[in-house]
Amino acid sequence: MTAMRAEPDDETMPTALSVAPLASAPLAPAVAAPAVVAFDPVPPEIVAAEARWWRGLVIGMAVGVPICALLWMGLVALALAVADPGWPVWPAVGMAAVVGMFAGCFLGGWAGVTACAEALDEAELHASRHR
Numbered sequence: 001m002t003a004m005r006a007e008p009d010d011e012t013m014p015t016a017l018s019v020a021p022l023a024s025a026p027l028a029p030a031v032a033a034p035a036v037v038a039f040d041p042v043p044p045e046i047v048a049a050e051a052r053w054w055r056g057l058v059i060g061m062a063v064g065v066p067i068c069a070l071l072w073m074g075l076v077a078l079a080l081a082v083a084d085p086g087w088p089v090w091p092a093v094g095m096a097a098v099v100g101m102f103a104g105c106f107l108g109g110w111a112g113v114t115a116c117a118e119a120l121d122e123a124e125l126h127a128s129r130h131r
Contacts, residue, residue: 043130049123056116057109064108065101072100 076096080087 043127056112060108060112065104068104069100
């Protein structure tokens with residue numbers, strides 16, 4: 001078995017002197033001046049629509065939290081009353097109130113945002129036509 005070896009006079013193999021470097025980079029990179037970016041001002045109709053969107057989120061959460069908390073508290077109290085009347089109800093009702101608050105934040109916020117999303121879409125569409 002013989003190994004293949006490249007002969008120095010073989011023209012198919014490039015020699016170390018005939019190969020050009022792929023890329024060259026300076027040793028010390030040049031420091032570029034910081035770029036100044038100018039932003040377009042946000043149109044007032046988009047600002048107003050976003051304010052309505054946030055207001056809808058907060059109002060939805062404010063309405064959803066007490067409704068869901070009372071709903072969960074009632075469900076847990078009813079389930080405990082039916083299952084075992086001797087069980088301590090108040091710790092479980094307190095836990096249900098906390099779970100209802102989380103559910104109210106999520107569902108109320110979702111409902112408020114969904115109710116105000118169309119106004120935000122319309123404002124963005126109107127602002128994009130006038131650019």
